[in-house]
Amino acid sequence: MxxxxxxxxxxxxxFSCSLSLSQDEPTGNGYKVNSVHIDPSGKSLAAKLQLINSTSVYGPDIRNLNLFAIFETSNRLRVKITDTDQPRWEIPAQIIPRESENFHRSLSERSQVILQESPHVLSISDSDLIFTLNNSTPFTFTVTRRSAKDSDPLFNTTAPGIVFKDQYLEISSSLPGNNRSWLYGLGEHTKKQFKLNAGDTYTLWNSDIAASNLDLPLYGSHPFYLDVRPGGISHGVLLLNSNGMDITYTGTSISYKVIGGIFDLYFFSGPSPVAVMDQYTELIGRPAxxxxxxxxxxxxxxxxxxxxxxxxxxxxxxxxxxxxxxxxxxxxxxxxxxxxxxxxxxxxxxxxxxxxxxxxxxxxxxxxxxxxxxxxIGDGIFLRRNGSNYLGKVWPGDVxxxxxxxxxxxxxxxxxxxxxxxxxxxxxxxxDMNEISNFITSQPLNQLDDPPYKIKRAVLEKTVPPSAVHYGNITEYDAHNLxxxxxxxxxxxxxxxxxxxxxxxxxxxxxxxxxxxxxxxxxxxxxxxxxxxxxxxxxxxxxxxxxxxxxxxxxxxxxxxxxxxxxxxxxxxxxxxxxxxxxxxxxxxxxxxxxxxxxxxxxxxxxxxxxxxxxxxxxMYEARVKGTPIARPLFFSFPDDSEALEISTQFLIGNGVMISPVLQQGAVSVSAYFPVGKWFNLFNYSDLVIANTGEYVRLDAGSESINVHVRGGNILAMQQEAMTTKASRLTGFELLVAFDEDGRADGEVFLDDGEVVEMGGEEDLSQWSLVRFTGSVEAGKGVVKAQVVNGTYAADHKFEVDKLTFLGLETTKPATLKANALYVNGFEVSKSKGVSVKSEGAGRFGVKGLSQPIGESFELEFEFTS
The missing domain is CATH 3.20.20.80 (Glycosidases)
Known part of the structure; x- marks a missing residue:
């Protein structure tokens, strides 16, 4: 082949064709609430905010603001704060589609209700999130969880409240200390560990900087973080803003200092990390x-x-x-x-x-x-500055x-x-180099090129100057990160x-x-x-x-x-x-x-x-449907394991395949953390780790070996290795059934031609198949079932399960197994022509030559003895 x-x-x-300003005066004194209106539906709130006292630091304050809070879904709360009197830059809805824009405008125009002293609470019965507007001076707001067993807010703005100027916005939230909150995200930066480090400032300004540099702003801007609380209860926070910003995390607080735009905050209720990813990508777009x-x-x-x-x-x-x-x-x-x-x-x-x-x-x-x-040039589609096409310099020279x-x-x-x-x-x-990278550093033209607050990355360095202008009079200052x-x-x-x-x-x-x-x-x-x-x-x-x-x-x-x-x-x-x-x-x-x-x-x-x-x-199909990453931190599958929250040297592929690499020169072993469960080495099934509690295990890792384990409880659909993906796809399927400590396992497989534009589209069911597997074993008897969600594509292409391998059939003393009988859909196949059933070591046996169509539902039963 x-x-x-x-x-x-x-x-x-x-095409050829930082530092912040030091000052004694506070950056702002906050705002008070003048009036509020809660929509009769109970899903949204609008408030008028008025400046308390102005300051001169980083420019004049904007005096009047509108605040909107709305439950866009039962698990997504949006809080938006913007100028009452003048439109400001915000990411256009045609770039990242969002709900409620027309509603916000109409709500702000309604007659307002004069506030009383009591806080104003926004909550709906089917949401775990609660928004509270505190009528203090300055005002604050909190986002809390209805089901929380403690009193820790998810987001709690702190004095002196928000600062809102033309080129400087600031907002802070307190966070619970004492290992009651673990934060991840806020990128893109090269970091030593996955968890955010208390005391660090994360600058978001897309930059052509080598990724070999630690803790510097790199090629992407993602003002999103995942917050994991005790027991694995998780939520997500996004500040949807494309302007440059510094985000400082102290361990007990998080502070945003942004050089433009608006506050457009989204809160995702989770409560699991996987659920947060589902909710987050529902808003920003499912992965391609x-x-x-x-x-x-x-x-x-x-x-x-x-x-x-x-x-x-x-x-x-x-x-x-x-x-x-x-x-x-x-x-x-x-x-x-x-x-x-x-x-x-x-x-x-x-x-x-x-x-x-x-x-x-x-x-x-x-x-x-x-x-x-x-x-x-003929289409007039180039970036402009000072009335002309902006001339930069990259590999060819002038561009x-x-x-x-x-x-x-x-x-x-x-x-x-x-x-x-x-x-x-x-x-x-x-x-590549689409940050945009530019080999020259331009001279400042105006205050866009030299803003009063200096994020910890020069906005002119190796990029198009912020004073350049896009179509529609959109400045590079606002749109750079897009x-x-x-x-x-x-x-x-x-x-x-x-x-x-x-x-x-x-x-x-x-x-x-x-x-x-x-x-x-x-x-x-x-x-x-x-x-x-x-x-x-x-x-x-x-x-x-x-x-x-x-x-x-x-x-x-x-x-x-x-x-x-x-x-x-x-x-x-x-x-x-x-x-x-x-x-x-x-x-x-x-x-x-x-x-x-x-x-x-x-x-x-x-x-x-x-x-x-x-x-x-x-x-990839799961990511497309739910937004779940392919490579995942251990705590995505074990969110209540506090040690898993600290792991940055191992990761999971999917729910249950764990990669534990050697990362040190000269090492021939690795100390790997195993969450609770039975873990089978995918290179050697007899190499089994049983973790009754989460524990570190010293593993051999010879010079040409890496440790890859599958956790019991997973059914992996596999094919044979080959020199290319096309050759591998032509081989028969193997189901690797790894039973957990309770004798259970499940998994699924998605199939299509690998090139059809949509993955799992409802308009043409003939182009894909999805099959779900479950397995159980008890007292010498086991069963594996295949439920076909849609089997047309697999059936048309005659995909077959040729081999099954069962792992973890013994939970006590290991012994060689003997398969007594094997049935598919009630018919014994143990002695069928071409079918081989034999022990493959302690606690496992294999079946070969089965030729079971993967596009058809089936039930396989087996009996075994030691």
């Missing part, structure tokens, strides 16, 4: 489904010299027997680094077309894009930048992609329209809602052991922000890797949702076949990944 691989190209955004091939292994390097270099890499992987699904080039293929061009010497059209055809004929893939200067707010920009972008597609067919788009989101949307929509298939877009810059259109990688990390460890908090954060398809550059992007580091990195990176080796031009070559020990590790780790592809793909 021929291998199936793809080639992806790089796209940059080139990824093509099946995107879950294969990808190879990239900035510095491939020519077409022959690309061909030699593809051949090197094939010779080493290492799976390779996607082959990328960086900006090397471009003519003078201009998008949508090919270098006529090293990457000529004829040779590139022949190479792409070879890959496609072998069932492999490619990715690219470019924007043309003259057509962009213009597209303005994706312009109504013609999306059509322009689609046409440029379409033109290039006709020259060289590509399978997806890789969008650029990557808007370009991702344009690319996603263009590819969908042009190809009629599910698009693959990989974006470096992100904002709230980017996961609706794009995958993400964590940026320019470094080839060292520290960055290997940092990759875990980084991918977990991306999942928390609604971008589940994420990975870090395996073996490290900048600097020279080495054999041991690269070996350990592929052992870990093989299990990232997005798995790609990527390096820079000045580093040594690091393709996985260069070192034999790395090649062996790659074959082993990627072999398991490819067996787990149906599981990964089903998790």
């Amino acid at each position: 021929k291998p199936y691989r793809r080639l992806l190209f790089f796209i940059s955004l080139c 489904p990824m093509p099946y091939w995107a879950f294969g292994f990808h190879q990239c390097r900035y510095g491939y010299k020519n077409v022959s270099d690309l061909e030699s890499v593809v051949d090197g992987y094939a010779k080493a027997g290492i799976p390779l699904e996607v082959m990328w080039t960086d900006i090397d293929y471009m003519d003078a680094y201009k998008d949508f061009t090919l270098d006529p010497i090293n990457f000529p059209v004829d040779k590139m077309l022949a190479f792409v055809n070879r890959l496609h004929n072998n069932s492999q893939n490619i990715n690219n894009s470019y924007g043309t200067y003259l057509r962009g 213009y930048f597209p303005d994706f707010f312009h109504p013609n920009a999306s059509d322009y972008w689609k046409e440029e992609i379409n033109i290039f597609q006709k020259i060289l067919p590509v399978d997806g788009l890789w969008i 650029f990557g989101l808007l370009e991702s949307k344009a690319a996603h929509d263009a590819l969908t329209n042009i190809t009629g298939k599910r698009p693959f877009v990989l974006s470096r810059s992100t904002f709230v809602g980017s996961g609706k259109y794009a995958a993400h990688w964590t940026g320019d990390n470094a080839a060292n052991w520290e960055n290997l460890g940092y990759s875990i908090p980084s991918i977990l954060n991306s999942g928390l922000f609604g971008i589940p398809m994420v990975g870090a550059d395996i073996c490290g992007f900048s600097g020279d890797t080495n054999e041991e580091l690269c070996r350990r990195w592929i052992q870990l990176g093989a299990f990232y949702p997005f798995s790609r080796d990527h390096s820079e031009i000045n580093s040594i070559r690091q393709e996985l076949y260069i070192w034999e020990s790395v090649a062996r590790s790659a074959r082993k780790a990627l072999g398991l990944r490819y067996r787990l592809l149906p599981y990964y793909y089903t998790l």
Whole structure:
């Protein structure tokens, strides 16, 4: 069978064609409530706020404000505060669709009721959230939980209340101390640990900074955090604001200092972390489904010299027997680094077309894009400053930048992609440096370029100046953090329209809602052991922000890797949702076949990944439907385990597959934390860890090994390993049934062609299948049932369960098992032709040759004795 691989190209955004002010005066004195109106439905409240006393720090205060509180759903509360007299910048509803805008306007125009001294409470019977407006001076508000056993508010604004100026907004909330609140999120930053560290300030201003730098603002802005309280009771908080900001977390408080826009706060009631993700992505947009091939292994390097270099890499992987699904080039293929061009010497059209055809004929893939200067000038779709198109500088030299707010920009972008597609067919788009990165630092033009409050990242440094103007007189000052989101949307929509298939877009810059259109990688990390460890908090954060398809550059992007580091990195990176080796031009070559020990590790780790592809793909479906990350922190499955809240060196794939990598140089063992349960090693089923309480266990981790365990209670749908995803998909299915301590297990599998635009669409049930499995065992008898939610696609393509493996059938003294009988839908198949039933060690046995259609409901019963 021929291998199936793809080639992806790089796209940059080139067209050629802090410190706060110190003061003794307070930043603000707060506001008082003049009047309030509660809607007869009881779901919403509007209040008029008036400034108490002005201050001169960071500019004059806005005197009159409107406050709106509304239950948009039973689990989502919105609190919005804005200028009464003048419209202010807020994220347009066509970018992130939101409810209640017309309602807010009409509510603010109604006659108001003069307040009494008592607080005003907004609550509805089917919500656990309660909003309280306190008529104090200055006013405050709290959000509490009806079911809470303690008195700790979820959000509690503190004196002197809010500050609201034209270029400076401030709001703070107290938080319970004494380990009664754990916070996660607020990115994008490279951090040593997943949990937020008390005393840190997180700056949100999308920046072209190497991800190898700790605690600096990186490529995305996500003012969202998850708050986990004792017992795992969780809620989420989003400040939907695209302006630059500093967010300071002390452990007992969180404070926002924002340089524009409005307060637009959303509270998500949970109460579990998984429920918060469902509620959050319901608002910002469900994650985009990824093509099946995107879950294969990808190879990239900035510095491939020519077409022959690309061909030699593809051949090197094939010779080493290492799976390779996607082959990328960086900006090397471009003519003078201009998008949508090919270098006529090293990457000529004829040779590139022949190479792409070879890959496609072998069932492999490619990715690219470019924007043309003259057509962009003709359409007038470039960003402007001071009355002219803004001239920046990136790889080609002088450049213009597209303005994706312009109504013609999306059509322009689609046409440029379409033109290039006709020259060289590509399978997806890789969008880099879209923060926007700019190699010059402009001089200040006005107060937008030099705001009175200085966030801890210079707003002019290596980017388009904030005084640049988008279509509709929208300033870059307000819209800077949205650029990557808007370009991702344009690319996603263009590819969908042009190809009629599910698009693959990989974006470096992100904002709230980017996961609706794009995958993400964590940026320019470094080839060292520290960055290997940092990759875990980084991918977990991306999942928390609604971008589940994420990975870090395996073996490290900048600097020279080495054999041991690269070996350990592929052992870990093989299990990232997005798995790609990527390096820079000045580093040594690091393709996985260069070192034999790395090649062996790659074959082993990627072999398991490819067996787990149906599981990964089903998790993509779950992410699409519920927003649940693919890579998850341990506490997502064990929210009431306080130790799991601290873990940043391990993670889960889905609900029950745990990755415990080696992150230290020279280590041949790892101390891994196991929450309560039975945990089976997926490389060696006889290697079992039983944790009666959450506990750390010292595991062997030889130089070419990583520990991957499945928790009892899970049924994994798997297929055989292969060199490509297409080849693996043609193999029979195995159900790995791992019973928990109570003799129970469940799981599911989602199937489609991997390229249909919608995943699980209701309009055409013939394009997909979903099958749910349950299992139970007691007193030597067991049963596994398959419930088909929709089986048409699986039945049409004759997918079959060929093998079953049962684990955890003994809860006492391990013994070799003997299967006495095996029935499917009441018919004994133990002695059927081609069916093999045999013990595979203590507490387990396997069934082979079953040929049970996966698109049909079935009930399998078995009996066994020791």
